[in-house]
Amino acid sequence: MRKYIRRSLAFAAIVAVPVAGAVFAQRTELNFPDIEGYVTLACDLHTHTVFSDGSVWPTVRADEAWRDGLDVLAITDHIEYLPHKDDVIIDFNRPYQIAKPTADDLHLLLIPGIEITRDEPHGHFNAIFIKDGNALNVEDQKDAVRIANEQGAFVFWNHPEWKRKGDTAWSEIQAEYLAKGWMHGMEVFNGDNYYPSAHKWCLKHNLTMLANTDIHGPRDYGADTDGVRTMTLVFARERTPEAVEEALRARHTVACSGNTLVGEAQWVAPLFYQSVTVQHPEGTLKEKQSLSVGVHNASPITFRLKAKGGVQGLSFPGALTLPAGKTVMLRLEGRNIRESGQRDVQLPYVVENIWIAPETYLPVTIDLKITFQKD
Ligand SMILES: [Zn+2]
Ligand SMILES: [Zn+2]
Structure with a gap:
């Protein structure tokens, strides 16, 4: 037996032997066309892991995103809701750090992020492109949003009509964030839930429209029978995190859920004609x-x-x-x-x-x- 192993190793050193398991995953290519002057990037900017109330390890989110044909992923664990804290050492920068080598290996752009989670009427806000998630772990919700902005984050209101439906969702807190320039976008889709008031507010206040999965469990690959995974299409100058951030701030997005696209005519029209x-x-x-x-x-x-x-x-x-x-x-x-x-x-x-x-x-x-x- 030993002799056999030694002979095999010697052989492997000379010739690259095909090994079982070298092909380990398949990616669904989405084939959204680029539009003139921009590359079209498929992004999910709201996902969870065991570092808050999700049920998967951060590297799994990167693997799933790659399999789904995404270009950009943000892991955005809650700061305030940590049901696994007795088993997982909580550090709000770790999900990004853990998933980054996997994302790099898959040529997936990974964006650091976090979810600031408070009761209504404040609601939940995602801060992405943050520098230090732990600095956002403060008592006052407004301090967390302020610190995120001081770190240069892009901040958006998640699932605005989750608990307060229609126009009742808007409160003086959102008005204050808008006036201070602290809120840059809203989810018009969270999973397959569409929020018409959020859609209207984005148009009224020139805010970026987003669509994200807010996935907590493992991906259900049988779920997308009608259309694709919920995602934000971003039209960026190039395929870099900096260009994604610039495009998000310039509102170069289309929100996509199932088989429906939501966006300004200047983006959805060229996407259709291409x-x-x-x-x-x-x-x-x-x-x-x-x-x-x-x-x-x-x-x-x-x-x-x-x-x-x-x-x-x-x-x-x-x-x-x-x-x-x-x-x-x-x-x-x-x-x-x-x-x-x-x-x-x-x-x-x-x-x-x-x-x-x-x-x-x-x-x-x-x-x-x-x-x-x-x-
Ligand atoms: Zn939330
Ligand atoms: Zn969430």
Whole structure:
């Protein structure tokens, strides 16, 4: 036996022998397109570990984020709620320090963070890009938010309508933080919960819209049957923590949960048009004859379109689903063609699962060049 081992080792020293277990995980590539001038980064900026009330070790969060196709992760354990403190030595910088080598190994950007957790009407605030989490462990909630800001943190209000629904969630505390420049964004999605008032306040006060999982247990990979993991899409100059912070402060974000995107038109519109391409936009239409047009959706989001108005000379589908990662054939038919000749045609739709304000869908067009032939 011993002789055999020695011979094997000698062999391994000469030739790199394939070993079982070298491939240990798979990553789902999200394929959100970049938009002009920016890289699109998929971020989850609100997660928990055993260092507060989560149930996994920090390195597991990094592994999961990589498997889910994320680019950026923040671990944001509660300062005030520590059910595992008899078993885990609590140091608010440790989750980041422990997960960092794993994140680096996976080329995942890890952002240091913490959750400042107080009762209503204060609620919970995440501070990310902090320098020292332990310095935020102070009695007065406002001191914690102030110190986070003094450390240069990006601070956002978590799950604003978790306990106080609708406009009742807003109190003089949020108004004070806003006035002092201490609150920079809000979660419009926490997991699959959407907060329309938070969405409205972000638009009103020019705050950054975010969507995060706030995951506590291990990832349930069967849960995302409709869409992707909840995440904030950030449009950054480059793939660095500094560029992510700059983009967050400049409100270059789209909040994504399940199959729904929420964001300002200046970000969701280019994201849609970079995702959706018309494969053969030119064709000829005769009266009562049809023409097929391929429309490809490269993104991981299935877009649901509804027609808004008509186009002279042709009929087109009133409802159009563009499945994630697939191409559909769109069937047009010549109708009441008045004159022959080539025309630029814009099929007018709204995307029912892209919201630019509460209950307001993104308008889009599918652009074609049609040669009409009148009988
Ligand atoms: Zn919370
Ligand atoms: Zn949380």
